[in-house]
Amino acid sequence: MSDDRFGRFTGGVSRRNFIAAAGAVGAVSVAGCSETEGDEGEGDLSGNIRISGSSTVYPVATAVGELFKEEQPEVTIDLSKDGSSGGFENVFIPGDADINNASRAIKEEEIQACQDNGFEPVEFEVAKDALTVVVNNDNEFIDSLTYDELEAIWTPDDTPETWADVNADWPDEEIELFGPASTSGTFDYFTETILGEAGRIRSDFTGTEEDDQIAEGVQGNEFALGYLPFAYYMNNPDETVAVPLAATESEDPVEPSLDAASTGEYALARPLFFYANSEKVAEKEHLQEFIRFYIDKTTDKKLMAERIGYVQSSEDRATENIEKLEEYL
Secondary structure (H helix, E strand, C coil): CCCCCCCCCCCCCCCHHHCCHHHHHHHHHCCCCCCCCCCCCCCCCEEEEEEEECCHHHHHHHHHHHHHHHHCCCEEEECCCHHHHHHHHHCHHHHCEEEECCCCCHHHHHHHHHEEEEEEHHHHHEEEECCCCEEECCCCCCCCCHHHHHHHHHHCCCCCCCHHCCCCCCCCEEEEEEEEECHHHHHHHHHHHCCCCCCCCCCCCECCCHHHHHHHHHHHCCCCEEEECCHHHCCCCCEEEEEECCCCCCCEECCCCCHHHHHCCCEEEEEEEEEEHHHHHCCCCHHHHHHHHHHHHHHCHHHHHHCCCECCCCHHHHHHHHHHHCCCC
C-alpha cells in the first residue's frame, strides 16, 4: 500500500501518485459533459466520497474526480491506493469506502463478505488495459515472450536463478523481477493468467503499489523484468522496453497497444472496474451523480485513451452501467 494513503483533491497530487492523469485534468474540458445540474463551478451538491482500491485505476479516478470538482466544488473526494484486494478487504468490505477501484473482477468470497455487511457491491466496467511486460533498455536477448516462458520465469516451483535456467540461449545472469504487490488486483490477474492460480508466484520479486518504482527497478538492472499497466508505459515510453507477447508458441507475438487491447488481440488485455456500495449509493445524491459522471467520462477517448492510456468504455457499456445504477436508486 502507498504510504501517502489519501490524496485529497484540494491542491494537486504528486507526480508519483498522479501518474498519467495530471496532464489529463488540465487539458480536457468538462463543459456539457456532466449530467449534474448547475453552472460550472457552482454545483449544488455537497458531501464526501471515499474511493479506495486499485493503483491501476487510480489515474482514472483522479482525473474524473478533478473534473467533477470543477462542477461540484463542495463535494470532497478522498482517494487512496490500497490495491484492488487491499481496498476490498480493508476499506470497502468493512463499509468505509463508497467506491473501490479494481483491476480485476470481484471474487465470490468478497461479494459474500459485502452481503454479510449489509450491501451489494455494484460492478461497473469502465475501461480496458493492456498489461505490459517490460525489460531494461539495454536488454538484447528478449525479443518476445510466450505465456509458458513467463510462467517459467515467475514460477515458485524449481525457481530459476539465472536467465540461462529458463532458456539456454539467454545469458547466465541473475534474474531480477519487479511487479505489483500481493494486495494488487494486477498481481491477482497476472498470477492467475500466467501461473494458473491467483497468488502463485516466486517469493523473491520486489512488489509495490507504485508503477514508477517498478519501472525504476527495471531501469536499474540490465537483466531485470517487470510488469505494469499500459497507461504508465504509454506515458513513460523511454524508461523501459515493452515486450511483445503471445499466449502460445504458435501465435505471433503482439506488442501492447490500445488497439490490440480493444480487439482482444493482445494476450494480456483485461477489463478495469469500479465497485460501489449499494447502500451508500441509495443514500447519497452526490455519490449517485459522481457515478453518473464517472461513467460518462470513461467513454471520452481523449481523456481515457489519449491522455491516460486505457481503452475507453463503449457507449453501449455506459448505457448498461447507467441502467445498473438506476436499479439501486
